[in-house]
Amino acid sequence: xxxxxxxxxxxxxxxxxxxxxxxxxxxxxxxxxxxxxxxxxxxxxxxxxxxxxxxxxxxxxxxxxxxxxxxx
Numbered sequence: 001x002x003x004x005x006x007x008x009x010x011x012x013x014x015x016x017x018x019x020x021x022x023x024x025x026x027x028x029x030x031x032x033x034x035x036x037x038x039x040x041x042x043x044x045x046x047x048x049x050x051x052x053x054x055x056x057x058x059x060x061x062x063x064x065x066x067x068x069x070x071x072x
């Protein structure tokens with residue numbers, strides 16, 4: 001059986017349980033870390049009834065800028 005738990009917060013960890021820190025068996029078998037979550041815009045999908053099929057540079061720039069800002 002595999003299990004997991006998660007704590008959701010913002011910012012880096014603020015405290016480390018001393019017992020966990022000193023338990024080398026635990027530290028050698030359990031992964032602990034941070035998995036960042038980003039909200040990004042996906043690749044645009046052109047509507048079928050539109051005659052202009054290519055993405056305008058302004059839309060591409062907006063998507064790239066917003067996605068870049070989100071990950072920064």
